Structures are given as C-alpha cells and as structure tokens.
Amino acid sequence: MSAASTGTDVDAEGPRVRYVKKDHVAYVTLDRPAVLNAMDLRTHEELAAVWDDVEADDAVRVAVLTGAGDRAFSVGQDLKERSRLNAAGAPPTTFGSRGQPGWPRLTERFALTKPVVARVNGYALGGGFELALACDVIVAAEHAEFGLPEVRLGLVPGAGGAFRLARQIPLKAAMGHLLTGRRMTAARALEFGLVNEVAPADGLDERVAAWTDDLVRAAPLAVRAIKEAVLRSVDMPLEQAFATRYVWEERRMHSRDAVEGPRASRRSASRAGRRGDPPAVVQDPAVRSPPDVPVGSAPLRGRRGTRPRTARKKAAVQPENCTVGRSRVHFLTPCSDVSASLS
Structure with missing residues (x-):
C-alpha cells in the first residue's frame, strides 16, 4: 500500500x-516512523520550506533526503488523511500538486540546481518512490523495496511516477510496474540503473557519505551548471541542447572558479613534477601514445637514431576540485558573488 494505514494522531503535535x-550537506529526514514516514499535507508544507532554504543557502552544496527509522524511506501519501479530505468534499487529486500545500514539491522543483541524494532504507512506495525518482542520486539498502501501487487503489502516481519511471528505466519494464503495482527489489533497481549503489544496511551511511564527500569536493558552480544543463536538455534534440543558454553555466563561465581551477591545477602538477611524483591527470583523448607506453611515462626515441626526446603531451583537461599529485584544488566562489557580478 502507498501510505500507512495507522492513524496520524500519534505524532500530530511534532514536526x-x-x-x-x-559541512556543506543538508540532511532532510521525513520524521514519522510510526506511520512509515507517510506524508500528510503538513509534511509537504515543511518540506517546501526546507527546499527553499537548500536552494538559497550558498553554504549548502548537496542535500540528503531520507526517512526516519530502518523500515521505510516513505510509503507515500497519508491515505487516512486523504480519506478525511475526500469526506469533507476536497477536490480529487490528479497529476501535479499545483495549488496544494507545499507546492512546488520536490517532484516539481525543476529549477532546483543543487544535487539531492536519496538514502533509501526500507520501503519507498507511492509518493515515497516518486520522491526518490526526483533525486539525482539514489543509494539504497539491500532490503529496500520500490513500488507504485496506486493502480491497485484506483489512483494514479500523480507526483511524477508515471512520467519519471518511464524515462529512467526501459519503457516495457516501467509499464509492467506501473500497470500492475508490482514492487522492485533494490538489486533489480540497480540492474535497471535506477539506483546508483546498493549497500548493506549497516554500511548505508558510509556509502552515502562517500557520495556527499565527492559532491562537496566538486566545484559548486560547475555542479549546478551541469545539473541544470542535463535536466533541461534531456528531451531536446542535440542541436537545440548545444544552442540553449543555461543560467548557471553563464554564471560558472564568468566565475573565479573557471579561471582559478585550471591555473591551480597546473601549479600543483608542476610542484608534483619537481618532487618526482607523477601528476594525476585526465588524458586528452586527442593525445595518443604508443602501445603499452602511457603518455609522459617514458622517453621516446627520435627519428633515424637521433637522441631520445622526452614525450610531449597536450595539456590535459583537469577535473574541477581534483587532486593533482598530493595537492587539492578548492573552489569557494559564493554563488551570490557571481550573481552580483553579472547583474
């Protein structure tokens, strides 16, 4: 079922x-474990305020969304509350949440440019699964289960499940789950590429931390520019995708990060070379090396017996906030500073 069948009065007074x-991470926890983190209207109102703050706070680089306890991420809409609303004459729900408390909800926050990691420990059903589908990265416990059981209740997955699932796994597989309400194990979700990683329950937090660490180390403006570009262009023809203007890419282009990152990487690589440490670089695909001889790792013999010459290679593009040798490049440009410089 897509929501808890127990009453909601057990936690009526609590948040x-x-x-x-x-440490630059926002931890967002649905805190109704007694009802398997089912979401009532008040939950959506509180979540809306949280997502507003996540986007506005430049110190926040990534958000982690999870559910309290070890039984459920969320089982979706609080059906007992829905029954009361129906009895009171509330209009029926359909696709989307416009005009309802908490709008725009995460499932419709198409302009949220900070990455959100779903930490799924247990059931992610109905609206809970739809929340996870709206996240950028999903890390699931081995016992996690996913499903959209609305069809069995005479409902539709109106928070985007019908749209996102068909975009994130093969169409026939999506239709099979949507039209029957069948559940999906974490292992099966991993096979589909629907989740990024599956971990034992006792190692779930460690694996989530590994993802957040990597995301925090990345250049924040580049992260936001990439997320915006990917999500806006996913349904565009390639020609249109290249021609489209992306707000956060405009900001990244004119930021200190875009200049300082490669410069700092070159300085770090130079220091590593003087110490004799091989610099950790990303090889330019255009640079080819002889078979079994990595670029820059050994001298090459010149033509017609001339003395050996050191292999030269084109400057490689460095990943932002990467490690070069033993040094790390850090990006600290506040987004507000960049916005102000463009105004």
Missing part, C-alpha cells in the same frame, strides 16, 4: 521533518 546542515 514532520528534521532538517540539519553540517
């Missing part, structure tokens, strides 16, 4: 969402 920010 529905816990929100903590630490």
Whole structure:
C-alpha cells in the first residue's frame, strides 16, 4: 500500500521533518516512523520550506533526503488523511500538486540546481518512490523495496511516477510496474540503473557519505551548471541542447572558479613534477601514445637514431576540485558573488 494505514494522531503535535546542515550537506529526514514516514499535507508544507532554504543557502552544496527509522524511506501519501479530505468534499487529486500545500514539491522543483541524494532504507512506495525518482542520486539498502501501487487503489502516481519511471528505466519494464503495482527489489533497481549503489544496511551511511564527500569536493558552480544543463536538455534534440543558454553555466563561465581551477591545477602538477611524483591527470583523448607506453611515462626515441626526446603531451583537461599529485584544488566562489557580478 502507498501510505500507512495507522492513524496520524500519534505524532500530530511534532514536526514532520528534521532538517540539519553540517559541512556543506543538508540532511532532510521525513520524521514519522510510526506511520512509515507517510506524508500528510503538513509534511509537504515543511518540506517546501526546507527546499527553499537548500536552494538559497550558498553554504549548502548537496542535500540528503531520507526517512526516519530502518523500515521505510516513505510509503507515500497519508491515505487516512486523504480519506478525511475526500469526506469533507476536497477536490480529487490528479497529476501535479499545483495549488496544494507545499507546492512546488520536490517532484516539481525543476529549477532546483543543487544535487539531492536519496538514502533509501526500507520501503519507498507511492509518493515515497516518486520522491526518490526526483533525486539525482539514489543509494539504497539491500532490503529496500520500490513500488507504485496506486493502480491497485484506483489512483494514479500523480507526483511524477508515471512520467519519471518511464524515462529512467526501459519503457516495457516501467509499464509492467506501473500497470500492475508490482514492487522492485533494490538489486533489480540497480540492474535497471535506477539506483546508483546498493549497500548493506549497516554500511548505508558510509556509502552515502562517500557520495556527499565527492559532491562537496566538486566545484559548486560547475555542479549546478551541469545539473541544470542535463535536466533541461534531456528531451531536446542535440542541436537545440548545444544552442540553449543555461543560467548557471553563464554564471560558472564568468566565475573565479573557471579561471582559478585550471591555473591551480597546473601549479600543483608542476610542484608534483619537481618532487618526482607523477601528476594525476585526465588524458586528452586527442593525445595518443604508443602501445603499452602511457603518455609522459617514458622517453621516446627520435627519428633515424637521433637522441631520445622526452614525450610531449597536450595539456590535459583537469577535473574541477581534483587532486593533482598530493595537492587539492578548492573552489569557494559564493554563488551570490557571481550573481552580483553579472547583474
């Protein structure tokens, strides 16, 4: 079922969402474990305030969304509340949440440019699965289960499940789950590429931390530019995708990061070379080396017996905020500074 069948009075007075920010990571926890983190209207109102803050706070680089307890991420809409609303004459729900409390919800926050990692520990059903589908990275426990059981209840997956699932796994597989309400194991979701990683329950937090560490190390403007470009262009023809203007890419282009990152990488590579450490670089695909001889790793013999010459290679493009030798490049440009410089 897509929501808890128990009453909602057990936690009527407490907050529905816990929100903590630490080390550039925002931790967002659906906090109704007694009802398997089912979401009522108040939950959506609290989540809306959280997502507003995540996007506005430049110190936040990534958000982690999860559910309290070890039984469920979220089982979706609180059906008991929905029944009361129906009895009171509330209009029926359909696709989208416009005009309802908490709009735009995460499933419709198409302009949210900071990455969101779903930490799925247990059931992700109905609206809970739809929340996970709206995240950028999903890390699931081995016992996690995913499903959209709305069809069995005379409902539709109106928070985007019908649209996102068919875009994120093969169409026939998506239709099979959508039209029957069948559940999907974490292992099966991994096979589809629907989740990024599956971990034992006792190692779930460690694997989530590995993802957030990597995301925090990345250049924040580049992360936002890439996410915006990918999500806006995913349904575009390639020619249109290349021709489209992306707001966050405009900001990244004119930021200090775009200049300082490659410069700092070259300085670090130079220092590593003087120490004798091989610099960690990303090889330019256009640079070819002889078979079994990595570029720059050994001298090449010149033509017709001339003395050996050191292999020369084209400057390789460095990943932003990468490690070169033993040094790390850090990007700290506040997005507000960049925005102000473009205004």
